[in-house]
Amino acid sequence: MLYFARKNLIASAAMALAMCLGSAVAPLAQAADLKIGLAADVSSLDPHYLNIAPNISFASHLFDALVHVDANGRLIPGLATSWKAIDATTWEFKLRRGVKFHDGSELTADDVIFSLDRPATLTNSPGPFTSYTKQIVAKQAVDAYTVRLKTSKPYGPLPLDVSSIFIISKKAAQHASTDDFNSGKALIGTGPFKFLSFKRGDNIVVTRNDNYWGEKAAWDKVTFRIITSGAPRVAALLAGDVDAIDSVPPADIPRLKTNAKFKLEQKISWRTLFWELDQQNRPSPYITDKAGKPLASNPLKDVRVRQAISKAINRKALTERTLEGLAVPASNIVAPGILGYNDSLAVEAYDPEGAKKLLNEAGYPNGFALTLHGPNNRYINDEQVVQTIAQFLSKVGIQAKVETLPLAAYFPKAGKSEFSVALLGWGTLATDFGLRTLTGTPNAATGWGSWNWGKYSNPALDELVQSSLSSVDDAKREELAKKAAALALKDYALIPLYHQYASWALRKGLKYSARTDEFTFAHQFKPE
Known part of the structure; x- marks a missing residue:
């Protein structure tokens, strides 16, 4: 209400x-x-600290990027009114004039350059944004409203990269720490709302920015309530304690569809769920023989073992039953319609006998034991997904245990490669972007592999991805991205599982356009 x-x-x-x-x-x-009920906790208000969807979604209320993304994943003007390639290694962005930060100061090119520099200074980030900025080797303020960005090599998709970097006030944040952002002290942006309060794990409150350069929000004040459990989130909606919720639990969708007081907005999202596999030359921390003795070598280094795990998973049953129809089986690491999606790749067929044969060929005729890790409050039925896949693996001789953690505890451990097999959901608007971050050989200097938990490395794949990213010809880039996807999945760098649906439930009298990126933006809710 x-x-x-x-x-x-x-x-x-x-x-x-x-x-x-x-x-x-x-x-x-x-x-x-x-009032909006959010399924995922917002762990930090620093817009450059942790590159995960809940933090990015919330930051979009207080900050803007040079380039925005619409509900269908298309690039549209943000703080930059236009952009163009001056040459293969130089991009020019024209800034909006007269844009004001929340403290009344004017946005200039200096703020843009400061913001693009800052992610590299946050060396303690568990999920850095540097993969979006490392390719920029020089930045120039041509004038107060013109920025030129230079890359070391030809780089076509730079506008998409900078759509992920929020522009902050140099004046307000030059000496600010992440703690200063979390306290609100440094939360000075140009976004449609201003910060009011933050109670970690409970709620965040913002007020409308009446001086916003774009369309003004319909709401004087917005309260985001963090309700990570599905049943309480739906109960809050039904009771009128919140006006809308995201990540509607599958079990509640039928009754909400038939309740005239509410309506649903749904869309297949860009998010793909997959397994990250430890592929380091070490005894993997959560893999043992069936008696509990650690194995001397890591079986996941063998592509036959990785393929066996993939074949053991019945994706059709997983999506129809465990996910209650709110997902579709995946054959790619990106969703259909995303640049580089390869139609020639088929969903892995459920083949438990084939999985057993591969394990035998790899030297594990009796299988082994491992622990599957995943979050229990981030994705649709995530804990049940991990449990279901553990059952599938047990049928081919892999004795699988399950350990799930709240997101705030899970990501830091996974980011340090502490797990053997870990569940991750990732959304991107381009295959080469996803591969660079998820399967690129980890390199702090370039930002590649920043979410490559398994430390997978394939120089041939790196070369293909680099060629794709370097292309300023859209058709050529698409072709190269598809080849890179095929190579990554043939090598089982990751094991794709499914693409999930994004769902919102709203009280009658509200409207919201479902977004492929799953983001929940208060300024895009409108009264009917």
């Missing part, structure tokens, strides 16, 4: 004035608040 705060004194004064003048006045507009 909407919460209206009547401005009694103003309204009374207006009515009195109207009576005195003997004329009628239009009803005074009432202030409106919005």
Whole structure:
């Protein structure tokens, strides 16, 4: 429900004035608040600290990027009104004039350059943004409203990269730490809302930025309630404690569809769920023989073992039953429609006998034991997904245990490669982007492999991905990206599982356009 705060004194004064003048006045507009129940916790308010969707989604309320992405994944102007390639290694961005930060200071090219430099300074980030900035070797403020970015090699997709980097105030953040952002001290952006309060793990409150350069939000104040459990989130919606929720639990979708007081918005998202596999030359930390003795070598280094794990998974049953129809089996690491999606790749057929044969060929006729790790509060039915796959693996001789953790505990451990097999969901608008981050040989200097938990490395794949990213010819880039996807999946660098649906439930009287990136933007909720 909407919460209206009547401005009694103003309204009374207006009515009195109207009576005195003997004329009628239009009803005074009432202030409106919005409350949204979020499924995922926001772990940091620093827009450059941790590159995960919940943090990025929230940061979009306070900050803008040079380039925005619309609900269908298309690039549109943000703080930059236009961009163009001056040559194969130089991009020019023209900034909007007159854009103000929340403190009233004006956005200039200096703020842009400062913001693009900052991710590299956050050396303690568990999930850095540097993969989006490392290819930039020089930055130039041509004037206060023109920025030129130079890359060391031809690089076509730079505008998509910078769509992931939020622009912050150099004046407010030059000496600020991540703690200063989390306290609100440094939260000075150009976004549609201003920061009001943050109670970690509970709620975040923002107020409308009436000086926003774009379309003003319909809401005076927005409260984001962090409700990571599905049942309480739906209960809050049904009780009117929140006006909308994201990540609707599958079990509740049928009854919400038939309840006239609510409506659903759904879309196949860009998010692909897959297994990250430890592929380091070491005894893997959570792999043993069936008696519990650590193995001397890592079986996941063998492509036959990785393929056997893939063949052991019944993706059709997983998506139809465990995920209750809110996902489709995946053959790629990106969803259909994304640049570089390779139609020639087929979903891995469920073949438990083939899996057993591969394990035998790899020297594990009796299988082995491992622990599957995953979050329990991030993706649709994520804990049940891990449990289901453990059952599939047990049928081919892999004795699988399950350990799931809250996202805040899971990501830091996974990011340090502490697990043997770990569940990750990733969304991107281009295959080569995803491969660079997820399967690229880890390199702190270039930002490649920043989410490559398994430390997979394939120089041939790196070369293909680099060629794709370097192309300024869209058709050639698409062709190279498809080849790279085929190579990565033939080598089972990752094991794709499914593409999930994104779902929102809203009370009657609200509207929201479902987004392929799954982001929940308060400024895009509107009254009907």
